[in-house]
Amino acid sequence: MGAVRKVATYLGLGGVDQYDEPYEYEGAEDEEWMPAAERAARRWQQAGEPARIVMVQPRKYNDAPTIGKHFREGQTVIMDVTGMSMTEATRMVDFAAGLAYGCEGKIERIAEKVFLLAPADVEISAV
Secondary structure, three states: OOHHHHHHHHOOOOOOOOOOOOOOOOOOOOHHHOOHHHHHHHHHHHHOOOOOEEEEOOOOHHHHHHHHHHHHOOOEEEEEOOOOOHHHHHHHHHHHHHHHHHOOOEEEEEEOOEEEEEOOOOOOOOO
């Protein structure tokens, strides 16, 4: 037995337990394990509904979870922060940018203090 295996065995890491039955990965295709773009595409395929665009006018930074919920569900979000103080609006935009980046989506400024958060499967084009 090699030195590394001896140390691993001593630490309780050496042996692999053998199970009588193979482990079944129930829900291995569950959405939480898919990249954001794939999750969104699957929802669009399954839903068979028209795309939804959600308009959110947060009044305080504590409204951020509402934006996050809609965006993670694959909905395009228009976020209007005109009713917020400059400090809170800046925090909200930073949150939205991080959300879009983390979910492989996009964020675009479409007007003064109005932003579009689009999931990865939505194409944004300016005319």
